[in-house]
Amino acid sequence: MKSFIFILTLAIFLQASFLPVNLVLLLLISRALIKSDKANYYLALYGGILYGLLTSSNIGFYSIILILFVQIIEILKKSRLSTHPLTVLIVIAIANLVLTLIESLFFHQQILIQVLILTTVLALPVYGLMRIWEERFVPDRAIRLKI
Amino acid sequence: MPWGSLPHPRTFLISFLISLSLFGADFGGVLNYPKSIVSTVTVPVQFGLYKTSQAFFKQFEFIFLARRAVQEKTALTEQLATVLSENADLKRKLAETQGFLVEQQALDPLTYKTVPARPLSLTRYLTIDRGQTDGILINQPVVYKDVYLGQIRDLSAKTARVLLSTDPDSKIEVFASNQQGKARGILVGQYGSDMLMDKILHQEPIAVGDLIYSEGTENLLPRGLILGQVSSVLDRQNEVFKQAVIKPIFDVSSLDIVFVITN
Numbered sequence: 288m289k290s291f292i293f294i295l296t297l298a299i300f301l302q303a304s305f306l307p308v309n310l311v312l313l314l315l316i317s318r319a320l321i322k323s324d325k326a327n328y329y330l331a332l333y334g335g336i337l338y339g340l341l342t343s344s345n346i347g348f349y350s351i352i353l354i355l356f357v358q359i360i361e362i363l364k365k366s367r368l369s370t371h372p373l374t375v376l377i378v379i380a381i382a383n384l385v386l387t388l389i390e391s392l393f394f395h396q397q398i399l400i401q402v403l404i405l406t407t408v409l410a411l412p413v414y415g416l417m418r419i420w421e422e423r424f425v426p427d428r429a430i431r432l433k434i
Numbered sequence: 435m436p437w438g439s440l441p442h443p444r445t446f447l448i449s450f451l452i453s454l455s456l457f458g459a460d461f462g463g464v465l466n467y468p469k470s471i472v473s474t475v476t477v478p479v480q481f482g483l484y485k486t487s488q489a490f491f492k493q494f495e496f497i498f499l500a501r502r503a504v505q506e507k508t509a510l511t512e513q514l515a516t517v518l519s520e521n522a523d524l525k526r527k528l529a530e531t532q533g534f535l536v537e538q539q540a541l542d543p544l545t546y547k548t549v550p551a552r553p554l555s556l557t558r559y560l561t562i563d564r565g566q567t568d569g570i571l572i573n574q575p576v577v578y579k580d581v582y583l584g585q586i587r588d589l590s591a592k593t594a595r596v597l598l599s600t601d602p603d604s605k606i607e608v609f610a611s612n613q614q615g616k617a618r619g620i621l622v623g624q625y626g627s628d629m630l631m632d633k634i635l636h637q638e639p640i641a642v643g644d645l646i647y648s649e650g651t652e653n654l655l656p657r658g659l660i661l662g663q664v665s666s667v668l669d670r671q672n673e674v675f676k677q678a679v680i681k682p683i684f685d686v687s688s689l690d691i692v693f694v695i696t697n
Contacts, residue, residue, distance in 0.1 A: 300476075304483035325442050328449040335453060339460075340472050341480060346465060347457025354449050361441035 288326065288425075291318065295334055303341035307402045308409060309383055311338055315353055316379055317414040319360040321421050327357045344394060352389060356382050372411060379410035526552075529690040533578070537693050540579035546656070547697035548577070551594075556687050559587060559595040564694060566591050573654050575695045581683045582606075582648055582659040583692060594694075599661055600629055600682060607649040608661055610678070614639035621646060621661055621680060629662055629680040636676055640667055646680050656695065 291314075298310035311334050319327045335350025360378065383406050390396045440446065459465050534550055541548065549570065551562035564570050566589050576583045576596045584604065587597040597604055604623040608631060609616050617638035619631040634640060644664045650657025662680035669676040686692075 300479065300483060304480045305487040323441065325445040328442065328445045332449045332453060336456065340469060341476055343469075343473070345457055346460045346469070347453045347455070350453035351450065351457060354446065354453055358440070358446050364441075 290420075291330070292333070295330065296337065299334060299337045299341060303338060307399070307405070309386065309402075309406045310413075311349075312353070312356070312383055312386060313379060313406065313410060313413045314417070316356060316360060316382055317375070317410075317417045318421075319357045320364070320375055320378065320414065321418050323361060323364060327361075328354055331357045348393070352386060356386075372414070375414045376407065376410050379414075380407040383407060526690055533689075533691040533693075536579050537577075541577070541693075541695075546695050548693040549696050551576075551692050551694055553686070553689060553692060554593065558601065560584060560598055560686055560692075562594050562596060562692060562694070563592065565589055565593050569696055570594050570694055571654075571696070573652075575655050575659065576692050577659060577695060578684055578689055578692050580658075580660055582655070582661050583684070583686055583689075585655065586694065596692075598686060599623055600627055604629075606655070606661065607651045608646050609649055610640045610644040610646050610664060612639060612641060612644050614641075617644075617678075618649070619675075619678070627682065627685075628665070629682070631664070631678040631680050632675060634676045634678060636669070636671070640664060640676075640678050642666060654695075 295311065295314055298314055302308070302310050315327070315331050315334055318324075318330065331353035332350050335348070335353045336346050338349045339346040363378070366374075380403075383403055387396075387398055387403060391398050456465070460469075530550060530552075537548060537550075549564055549568055551564040551568075554561040554563050560576070560583070562576070570586060570589060572586050572589060574586045576585060582599060584596040584598040584601070587595045589595075599606065599621065601623040602625060604621075606621045607618070608621040609618045610631070611617075615638065617634050617640040619634040622630050622632055624630055631640075631646060642664050646661045646664065648655055648657060648659040648661060660683060662682045664678045665681040666679045667676065668678065
């Protein structure tokens with residue numbers, strides 16, 4: 288969890304400084320798809336607030352959207368196809384598109400198709416890496432050694 | 435969907451309400467002061483990251499610049515080739531037009547009907563880009579200005595071969611004219627660039643620098659076309675006739691256009 292918070296913070300700084308790819312969205316949605324956890328909501332809240340601060344936009348704006356995305360994904364996860372790579376790709380593409388549309392509506396930002404495509408293309412590698420990380424390196428509390 | 439069946443309803447509600455209240459507070463300007471305090475810390479970090487990224491990408495910029503330079507060079511080379519080709523075409527057209535104007539001044543268009551032709555190759559014969567379809571006939575004279583170059587030897591639909599006056603097969607009745615009088619003879623091509631005027635009577639005057647004209651006795655060849663200039667006279671008293679070496683006026687290989695007298 289600490290590692291993820293560190294990576295998320297770094298991603299927010301990078302994204303707010305120069306990276307055109309929406310890394311925050313990628314990381315949060317990937318984690319929400321991999322792991323059903325209450326922490327996803329708090330991470331979305333934290334990510335949204337920090338991103339709002341760093342980009343000098345409304346602090347609660349991104350939090351609301353990211354929390355809503357997390358909630359929708361939690362609902363979608365009840366479907367059997369939720370772990371299919373194509374589903375991940377579609378979910379991230381739609382979420383990214385929706386976020387970009389909302390941003391253009393509220394902040395009059397230009398919609399850059401190439402950035403949308405780049406973020407979508409990065410979805411699968413990020414999802415894959417996070418899945419490996421969560422499955423191999425993060426201990427599950429449910430597993431206890433019987434001594 | 436009932437509220438209770440939603441995943442983590444309480445957490446969702448808490449985080450959503452916190453976000454909503456932050457949204458409202460920021461919208462109302464309540465958070466401006468804390469935001470400015472945070473900015474004093476985060477902006478230098480962001481600026482540092484931005485500068486680092488700029489420096490990092492600048493290291494690889496030369497790759498894209500080199501690639502762009504290669505692409506631009508290719509494009510410019512193509513453009514230059516096109517411009518050079520167009521320039522050559524325009525020069526050729528200018529030479530043709532100038533040649534045509536000179537031709538009209540030298541040969542009266544009311545008397546001579548000429549067809550302009552472009553030389554295609556020069557080996558023993560001169561090949562031109564006009565043929566039967568352009569109304570060219572065998573034995574028609576080929577000139578530049580009022581200077582005789584040769585006559586049509588054989589024809590195809592679109593090209594013709596010209597027997598040059600310097601060819602050994604070329605024999606034309608000619609005369610040289612100066613203030614002392616006229617000298618008649620037969621102009622025979624030599625192997626090379628010169629011609630030989632033969633069968634000149636000893637009593638007929640001919641001197642170096644005299645111009646040689648066609649007699650006009652051959653079929654289709656008009657009288658008075660210039661064939662060359664006397665470069666030396668071979669006057670041997672023990673022979674029946676004297677001879678003169680004739681140099682052509684123009685170097686055929688340097689001409690961009692020639693004219694066929696069709697009528």
